[in-house]
Every structure is written in structure tokens, then in C-alpha cells.
Amino acid sequence: MNHSQPRSGYTLPVFACAAAIAAFKYLSENNQPINTVELDLIEPAQTVEIPIEQIAKIQPNTALAVTRSDPGENLDLTRNTPIWAMVELIENTVKTCENQTNIIPEQNEQITLIGGEGIGYDKNSGNSAIYRYAKQLFKENLERLLKPTDRIQITIILPEGRQLAKRTSNEAFGVVEGLSLLGTTGISQPLSAPGQLEAYCEELNQKATQYKSLVFCVGENGLDLAQKLGISPEQTVKTANWLGPMLAAAGLAGIESIVLFGYHGKLIKLAGGIFHTHHHLADGRLEILTAHCANLGLSTENLQTIFQCETTEAALNHLRSLDQNSGSQNLSWVKQIYESIASTIDQRSEAYIRDRVQQQVMVGSVLFDRQRKIIIKSAAGDTLLTKICYSSQNNHLL
Template sequence: MTKEKPRAGYTLPVFAAASSIAALQWLKQRQPIASVKVNLVNPAESVEIAIEQVSGISENTALAITRSDPGDNLDMTRNTPVWALVELSTGVGKQENSLIQNSVPNSKLTGEFPATQITLKGGEGIGRIIEAEGKAAIYAYARQLLQVNLTQLLTPEEKITVTIILPEGRQLADRTSNAAFGVVEGLSLLGTSGISHPLSASSQLDLSLEELREKIKKLNNSSLPPCPSAPLPPCPPALVFCIGENGLHFATKLGVSPERLVKTANWLGPMLVEAGAQGVREILLFGYHGKLIKLAGGIFHTHHYLADGRQEIFTAHCAKLGLPTSELQRVFAELTADAALNYLRDCDRENGSNWVEQVYQSLAQAIDDRTQTYIYNQIQQQVSVGSVLFDRQRQIIVKSKIGTKQLNQLC
């Protein structure tokens, strides 16, 4: 039997654009709309996106809804509704319209498209960027996608206000580390492409491993210093395994050379083993604590669809250190790792204790030990593994002993 190739899907900005197009078309045509064509811009192709519902709200306002389809990815936004509320008005002057054709979306944020016919807003479920005074977390590609697709539907005298809404966005955001990078209250419309490649599908692991091999090959030929504690030369420089895009961004901001950074997503186990097999002798695990905690319990594929024992692992380390039973019960009952961390922080403030330091040092040591053992059991190679865990406020919670040494050498 021939194994089917994993199916690609589309990123959230594509569905936001499709909903916006449908709402605008309804205002102009007043007819049922089953699907719309969206110019993806990147890649340079158009695709057909199904419209779940579209309806007028008032004479000049319409609402359209699509459903996110990321393809064969383990993506928490699968089937989430994406709404666009479009309000149409007239009266844009010729001088303003001349600026539309030459305008370029801001490289990072959105509020309004400067001097254009399109005002873009983030409604319920769209995250807010703390460092940008709470502006909507709708980034450059999403802005460009909306402008390219909507401008061509407008006459020179028309003007629209588009509000993107993710009804489930706030709830879904609680399962991400977005807040660690300053995005709160919802999800981001983020990305550089309209295609959602199924990199989280198991059949795509080979691609991630090949990228790791290429990274190591380049490091072997680079001028970067080798890992200082390597027992036997030659050895490539130390690698930093960043858990997802957030870890990659934070590590770069701290000054780690991009040549050393490896984005691992959830493929930690196979990626760690492959790095060891390729001769790497030092690895720093750098990530959001809610992900890395799983490694302390021996879980080496970190996607929550496959395994999630964070609260159990966290509570076990609290118990090992002697946290009172009543407080253990409270920690175990918390719904997220962040909530458990904040509860311990409250305990420390109220009682003058240092449970956070004790528990996270214990977790970090367990992460290092379990990871080193995992690699050795697979390939009988000793690899020095350190860990750095950070919270949602971009603050490092803990560095293991090995991790402290490694980070000091890398930054």
C-alpha cells in the first residue's frame, strides 16, 4: 500500500482574508457565497476557500465565517471559526486613493493601513501586543494578504473597516506560550506564507532531521569555537535546541549566535538522538517551562495531543521537596503550568519561602538527567545537556547548573 503524502493546509491569515473577501462581496452582490478565491501572495498562487456562513448585519455591514484547516498538522486551531466583520462606506478622495497603490504595510504591527481605503482592527480573540501599547497582533503577512485581496474589490470612492474576530482565540491562547513574548488575550495572525506545511506530522520528521544534519555540517566548517567541555575533539560547537518559534526568538534576543540555534518544535527525542549520533557533545535546551517540564517525566515528544503530564510532574517534584499536602492539592488542581508557578510564587511572597527556586531547580536537574540518559540509552554516547526555562513574562525562571555554564559561554 502506498503511503499518502501528508496534506498541507493554510495558515490563519488566509482564512481571515477569505472571510473578509466574502463579507465584502456580499455587501456588493447581496448573494449567497459558497467559496472565494484568495491570492496567497506567498506563494504566488490563488486558492479556493470555503465560506461557512455570510450574512448582512446592517445596510453597510456584513459578517462572514470560515473554518481553519491547517492540513495534516497537529494544530490546535483546526476547525476554529474565523470571523470578519466588514463595514463599507464611500467618500475616499482621489488624492488619498493615489496613496493606496503605493502603500506598504507596516513590517510588524497593525492598527490602520496608513492612508489607504482599508482600516484593519483586531476584535475578540485576536491577541494584543504589550510592547506596542496593546495593538492587535496582526503581523506583516496577514496585513499584506488582506490589502492585496481587498483593495482590488474596491472602487476609488469606497472605504472599508475590517474587524477580524476569533471567538475561540482567547481560550486557545491559554494553551500557548504567546504571553511569554508579549501577546495576551488571544492568538496572533502570524506567518510569512499562506501554506501550512505538515511539519508536525510524523512522516515529516525526516525533514527536520535533515535540517539538523545540515546545521551540524555547517558548524563543523564554521569559525565558531568548539564546545569547551567536549571530551574528544573534533566536535562541532554546542547547539541550542529552541522549543518552537518563541524559544528561537528569545534565544536570539539574548545574543546566541543563529548558527547554533536549532528549532525543534515537538520532535525533541529523535532530534536529540540524531545530534548525539552526529557528534554533538553539548546541547542547551532553551524553552518555555510548560513544554520542558515534560522532559523531567521522560516525555520526549512534547505535543499535548500525544502526552501531557505537566501537572503530575510538577506536583511530584513539589512533594519530593516537602510542600504541605494542602498546597500540593492546590498545585495539582491548577489547570496550567503557569497557574501552578504563580501559586508557588504567591506562597513564597506570603510566607517568605523559596518553593519556586527549589522546585524549578529540581525540575531542571531532572530534565538534564533524563535527557542525557535518554540519549545514552539510544546511541551509547555521552552528551552534556543543560536547560534554561522561562515564563510567560520573558523572564528566565531557572538555569540548571550545566545550563548556566553553557549559556554564559554562548552569550
């Protein structure tokens, strides 16, 4: 069977920049209709055409343009979300806004970039979550259009940003109250599309020729944290949401042991037998957590609270508050419940591999929270992680 290459799309910074280009052109070209704009992605070095959904002048020197996110064949929660860019022509000096911490001045004072509603901010620095690639994209594309005397202020708005951010792990990495304009490239790789699974399996098979023990990370956040804990990038494999197929592929490749290293709100699904973890396909996180709480004897009142929490992070915090109020580490609900969950993840993962490819692979799990602190290591996860870190530090192969 021939598999066509999944269609890639573009990252959020591309659509935000395209809207800004359109708004500026609308101001400088006397309100001429604009249906598309050309934009240099910089990385990769190619020019693309981005549709403009709406555009209007809202003041004599200010225009607003709207694009919509298209991440390609990827189960991305930002799909079709509107991105607004408001561009204001400034005379003589750059205008500021009341919240100074939400302004990111470019090195070239011609452009001031502001994160508006729906753009998150770093809770440590107070800066908008607009990162290097996005700023470079705006700078290089807009400066080509500006006259030497032009000064503009660009405000990026994601009307659905706050709500969408609740379904991400952004807060684990310090970004709150919205989404980030993040990325190192303009291309949105279809990480959840079937074609990407083949690429992940190829990487896994290559690493299986060197290592008998690997660390599976769902996304970039896990990969980054794993490296900071001393795990060599050569021994980590990104899985995206394809945990089930990747576990089976590891068994076929001769891998002897795997550490599942990830955010608890994602890996908890495996404890319920859900091995494709994208939220579009299956959830059940709070149901799984509530079941483990009930099995260990948590009170009915607290079970109801856990079940009704908006997120697994909120449920974890409730369990932590119970532990703090009890004042006894011997009765730690977090420890008991997450040990049970981690152990179940291990058992179900091993069974998944055994049932599908008739291979015995040892699986351990390590779960961290939104503050990037490890909540629990299963017994197998602790043992395997110690060996992998030791191997990485001493350049030995397992």
C-alpha cells in the same frame, strides 16, 4: 519505505482574509451565493481557493462570512476553529469603534481593520495582534476589489480565540486575551507532521558538521529569545514537539552537548519522561510539578493548590507568592523546585539518548517563563550556555 510529503495548510490570516473577501463580494454582488473565494497569498506568490462555510447580510451595508482553519497535517490547536469576518461599507468617512486601541488603520484609508472578540492585543501598545503579513494580505487582496470611492471596515472575530489562547505561550510575548494573526507566509508548514521531522534532522546533521554543541528550541519564541541572549542562529535548531527523536538524532550525528532552551510549561514534560511534547499526545505537566513540590516538602495545602492550577504558569506564580510571603531567599521554593525539575530533564534526556543510540551526550536545560525571563538554568545548562554565547560572540566553533 516511501514517506509522502505531509500536507501543508494555510495560516490564520489567510482564512480571515478569505472571509473578508467573501463578505465584501456578498455585499457588492447583490447577495449572490459564495462557496469559495480566490486569494493571493503574496508569500509565496500563488493564488489559492478557500472554502466559505457561511455568509449572510446582517444589515443593509454589512455582511458576515465564516471560514474554518485548516493548518494541514499539523497538530495545530486552531484546527477547524471558525474565523468570522464582518465587512461594513462606509459612506464618506471611516467609522471607528469605542475601543480606539483595537483599531488598526491601513495606510490606505479605504480599509480599516479591527481585531474583534478572540483576537488578542499587545498589552504594551494596546494594538490588536494583527501583524505585518496579515495587514498586507488584507490590503492587497481587498484593494483590488474596491472602487476608488469605496470605504470598508473589517472586523475579524475568533469566537474560540480567548479559550484557545490559554493553551499557547502568547502571553509570554505580550499578547493577551486572544490569538494573533501572525506569520510571514500564507502556508502553514506541518511542523508536527512526521515528514517535518526529516527536514529538522537534515538541518541538525548539517549543523553537526560545524558544531559539537547545539541549542534546541521548540518553536519560534525560543529561537527569538535565544538570539537576543547572544546565541548564534547557526547554532540553534528548531525541534517543534519532536524532542525525543531530535535528541536521538543528535547523538547519532556526533553532537557532544545540547542545551534545551524553552518555555517551562513545555520542557517540564521531559522531567516526566514525555519526549513528544504536543498536548494532543500527552500532558502531565501539573502532575510532574506537583510531584517535585511534594518531594521537596511543600505543604499538603499548597500541593493541592498547585495540582488544581489551570496552567503551569499559574502554579509558578503561586510558588513565587509563597517565596514573597516567606521573605527568605534561602528557602526559595521556586529555586529548589525548578532546580530539581531542570536536573531531572537533563538526566532523563541523557538517558533517552543513551538508551536509544548508545551515545553519551551532555544535556543542560534553561527554562523561561511567560515574561521571557529565565527561571532556572541547570548546572549543565549554565555551563554550556556560557560557552556557546562566548563562542558566538568570538566566532569560535565548539
